[in-house]
Amino acid sequence: xxxxxxxxxxxxxxxxxxxxxxxxxxxxxxxxxxxxxxxxxxxxxxxxxxxxxxxxxxxxxxxxxxxxxxxxxxxxxxxxxxxxxxxxxxxxxxxxxxxxxxxxxxxxxxxxxxxxxxxxxxxxxxxxxxxxxxxxxxxxxxxxxxxxxxxxxxxxxxxxxxxxxxxxxxxxxxxxxxxxxxxxxxxxxxxxxxxxxxxxxxxxxxxxxxxxxxxxxxxxxxxxxxxxxxxxxxxxxxxxxxxxxxxxxxxxxxxxxxxxxxxxxxxxxxxxxxxxxxxxxxxxxxxxxxxxxxxxxxxxxxxxxxxxxxxxxxxxxxxxxxxxxxxxxxxxxxx
Amino acid sequence: xxxxxxxxxxxxxxxxxxxxxxxxxxxxxxxxxxxxxxxxxxxxxxxxxxxxxxxxxxxxxxxxxxxxxxxxxxxxxxxxxxxxxxxxxxxxxxxxxxxxxxxxxxxxxxxxxxxxxxxxxxxxxxxxxxxxxxxxxxxxxxxxxxxxxxxxxxxxxxxxxxxxxxxxxxxxxxxxxxxxxxxxxxxxxxxxxxxxxxxxxxxxxxxxxxxxxxxxxxxxxxxxxxxxxxxxxxxxxxxxxxxxxxxxxxxxxxxxxxxxxxxxxxxxxxxxxxxxxxxxxxxxxxxxxxxxx
Numbered sequence: 001x002x003x004x005x006x007x008x009x010x011x012x013x014x015x016x017x018x019x020x021x022x023x024x025x026x027x028x029x030x031x032x033x034x035x036x037x038x039x040x041x042x043x044x045x046x047x048x049x050x051x052x053x054x055x056x057x058x059x060x061x062x063x064x065x066x067x068x069x070x071x072x073x074x075x076x077x078x079x080x081x082x083x084x085x086x087x088x089x090x091x092x093x094x095x096x097x098x099x100x101x102x103x104x105x106x107x108x109x110x111x112x113x114x115x116x117x118x119x120x121x122x123x124x125x126x127x128x129x130x131x132x133x134x135x136x137x138x139x140x141x142x143x144x145x146x147x148x149x150x151x152x153x154x155x156x157x158x159x160x161x162x163x164x165x166x167x168x169x170x171x172x173x174x175x176x177x178x179x180x181x182x183x184x185x186x187x188x189x190x191x192x193x194x195x196x197x198x199x200x201x202x203x204x205x206x207x208x209x210x211x212x213x214x215x216x217x218x219x220x221x222x223x224x225x226x227x228x229x230x231x232x233x234x235x236x237x238x239x240x241x242x243x244x245x246x247x248x249x250x251x252x253x254x255x256x257x258x259x260x261x262x263x264x265x266x267x268x269x270x271x272x273x274x275x276x277x278x279x280x281x282x283x284x285x286x287x288x289x290x291x292x293x294x295x296x297x298x299x300x301x302x303x304x305x306x307x308x309x310x311x312x313x314x315x316x317x318x319x320x321x322x323x324x325x326x327x328x329x330x331x332x333x334x335x
Numbered sequence: 336x337x338x339x340x341x342x343x344x345x346x347x348x349x350x351x352x353x354x355x356x357x358x359x360x361x362x363x364x365x366x367x368x369x370x371x372x373x374x375x376x377x378x379x380x381x382x383x384x385x386x387x388x389x390x391x392x393x394x395x396x397x398x399x400x401x402x403x404x405x406x407x408x409x410x411x412x413x414x415x416x417x418x419x420x421x422x423x424x425x426x427x428x429x430x431x432x433x434x435x436x437x438x439x440x441x442x443x444x445x446x447x448x449x450x451x452x453x454x455x456x457x458x459x460x461x462x463x464x465x466x467x468x469x470x471x472x473x474x475x476x477x478x479x480x481x482x483x484x485x486x487x488x489x490x491x492x493x494x495x496x497x498x499x500x501x502x503x504x505x506x507x508x509x510x511x512x513x514x515x516x517x518x519x520x521x522x523x524x525x526x527x528x529x530x531x532x533x534x535x536x537x538x539x540x541x542x543x544x545x546x547x548x549x550x551x552x553x554x555x556x557x558x559x560x561x562x563x564x565x566x567x568x569x570x571x572x573x574x575x576x577x578x579x580x581x582x583x584x585x586x587x588x589x590x591x592x593x594x595x596x597x598x599x600x601x602x603x604x605x606x607x608x609x610x611x612x613x614x615x616x617x618x619x620x621x622x623x624x625x626x627x628x
Contacts, residue, residue, distance in 0.1 A: 063432060110613050117370040117435070118575065121567045122616060128564045129609035136602035248564060252372075252439050259436055305451040311444025318436045319426060 013173055016040070017166035028285075034165035039281055041165070041172035041237045043274040045230050048172075048179040050257040050273030051266060052226040057255070058264035059187050060219045061199030063116070066107070066123030068250040069130040070224035072241075073100050074231020076134060076148070079241040080141050083151035089159075093232065100228030101221060108220035112213055115202075124248060131246040147242035150235060159236055168237050175233045176270070179226050183266055186222060195219050199264075249307075253280075256314045261326050268326025275325065280306050337475035342593045344472065348481035348550055350589025351488030355543035356566035357573065357581040358495060359416075359536020365512035365576025366525075366532050368431055373419055373438040374540050374566070375559035376445035381412035381541030382554040383449055389461055397463040404460070405545050412541015413534045420533035425526075442560070450556040457553035466549065484546045491539055495578050498535075508532060512576045565592075565605075568612050587611075 019031035027036040049071060056062045077099050081092035111122045137144030158167050186192050194215045197205050205212050235241055244250060253276065261272020286292060287304035295303065302308050321328055356374060363371050385408030389400040419441060427433040466483065469476035499505035507528045510518045519525050547562065548554040569588050573580030588608050596604030 063435065110616060113616055117364065117368065117431075118571060120370060120435070121571050122612065124564060125568050125571075125609050125612050129606055132602050132605045132609075136600070248560065249443070252443055255436065255439060256443070301451040302448060305447040307447035308444045308451065311440045311442075311447065314440035315423065315437055315444070318433050318440065319423070322430075322433065 034162045037165045037169040041169040043277045044172040044176040045233050046277040047270040047273035048176040049230040050269040051183055052223045053254045054258045054269035055223040060195040063120045064123040065120045065251050066127035067254050069127040070227040071231040072246040074228030075235045075241045075245055078232050078235055079148045086154050088154050100225050104221045104224030108217050112216050134243050134246045149240040172233050260324055262324035265326045340473040340475040342597055344477050344481050346590030346593030348484045350586040351484045352543050352547050353566050353569045354488050354582050354585035355539045357569040358578050359539045361570045361581045362532050363536050367529055369434045371438050373441040375563035376442045377412045377416050377537045377540040378544040379449055379559035380415050381408040382544030382548050384411035385545045386458055397461050400461045401463055408541040408545035409538045413538035416537020417534045420530050457555040459553055460548045480549050484550050492582055572615050
């Protein structure tokens with residue numbers, strides 16, 4: 001039954017680019033139009049990214065504040081290789097893959113010497129170093145504050161241009177499915193069970209004779225690698241890299257997504273990522289409507305700031321709905 | 336030589352700001368095991384409260400305006416922090432990760448609200464005339480604001496040490512950092528110490544917000560967050576829960592950052608501070624200081 005619903009939903013999403021009708025209020029323009037497909041593609045990417053974050057945070061209990069760094073690795077390494085060095089896309093992807101294994105391996109090895117909150121602070125510090133590096137525009141590679149538009153001369157034609165948005169949409173959809181499958185296999189594998197045991201009681205895992213450090217490092221690297229893959233899809237959808245994705249605020253947004261959807265459930269994290277990205281986008285549109293603009297300043301200012309609304313929503317969820325949207329839904333529909 | 340003196344004192348000024356933020360963070364973490372992401376929000380809200388107050392007193396002399404701004408910032412920081420502790424941290428008493436998450440949400444919401452209300456452009460601060468000048472020390476022209484910031488940080492350091500070593504509440508805080516369960520078992524109300532530590536930390540962060548405005552001449556919504564990250568680094572290098580450790584680490588980080596940003600390329604200093612953190616963690620995972628004050 002659940003499998004049938006899932007397959008049906010996948011078919012609907014895969015066929016969406018051919019839809020000619022529109023859903024007023026939810027999306028602007030027709031469903032199959034490039035604007036909606038781009039938004040949905042970004043929602044899928046953020047759903048997948050939230051999932052990769054949930055792997056370390058929800059399943060191993062590692063509160064990393066540096067996840068943006070690995071997403072940004074995917075974005076920037078690919079962008080630099082393609083745009084600055086004029087590499088072909090496969091070569092650029094190969095380089096990105098290598099970097100996105102080596103970097104988390106080295107940094108994770110250092111960070112995981114700490115636990116709990118100190119671990120969180122250290123990951124934050126490394127991510128900040130990455131953010132500084134990107135902002136400083138070393139050798140004119142990253143474009144600094146301006147960001148880096150993806151140059152098209154070596155990109156395959158089917159990835160470029162508004163008319164090809166549907167291809168990018170499908171890539172995002174496939175990415176989400178692929179990451180979901182990998183994550184599902186991972187958390188249900190023997191190492192995945194050890195991750196969850198570490199989350200519950202790390203000392204006990206050590207007493208049993210396993211080395212928690214190696215398992216945590218494995219989860220850290222896997223999650224970072226998948227996050228980099230999300231970064232590549234994001235780069236293609238956005239048509240460029242922007243330094244926003246390297247900032248601490250971006251990681252905090254990821255945390256909000258996962259908690260919004262429900263920590264420690266795969267589909268909850270995906271839901272959180274999709275809902276967050278959708279709200280973030282639509283709340284900007286809402287703040288520009290005449291109804292909001294006509295309000296007095298004391299109401300207009302808070303309503304015009306998506307991050308304010310999302311931050312407040314987040315606080316309320318943490319205080320009153322600890323399981324997030326996923327947990328609340330599950331209580332309603334006992335499967 | 337003059338360059339070195341200038342860089343040294345500027346670095347000490349920066350370190351003083353880091354210390355004011357880090358001292359509160361470190362005590363809060365030591366006592367309550369809360370990583371307070373909202374500390375940057377305390378900093379920012381207090382700075383804007385002070386700036387608004389100094390704007391309201393537009394007719395007064397710049398000295399009065401500045402002192403008023405400073406006082407309002409300290410009060411605003413302390414009040415905001417106390418409210419945060421009572422309304423958001425306390426209900427999540429047994430959920431440490433929940434506490435961190437709430438402070439994250441508060442930081443995001445507050446800073447975007449400040450940005451929406453005041454705009455993201457920097458605001459100029461009215462400074463007394465003598466603060467806009469320089470003083471010659473060892474042949475270098477040192478901006479007086481650097482010395483003002485350092486003096487305030489020294490005073491706060493002395494007050495904090497006095498508070499921790501010589502008062503009853505300080506004793507409870509120190510004991511709580513050492514072993515919270517034991518203090519509770521002795522029948523002492525640690526809850527009040529939590530609120531107090533939050534209020535002190537918030538007031539210090541508020542002071543830092545206004546002094547950072549004095550140091551840079553302007554305030555803007557984003558500075559709290561970027562300084563918070565360096566304050567985190569200071570807290571870890573100094574040893575979590577240690578005020579003295581934070582002070583030493585703040586000086587090291589501030590001075591190192593200034594020198595390398597000047598002699599290396601821009602940003603090299605910021606970058607090497609993170610490297611320093613990595614090295615410290617590899618050599619001494621607990622930071623430089625393990626004592627409770």
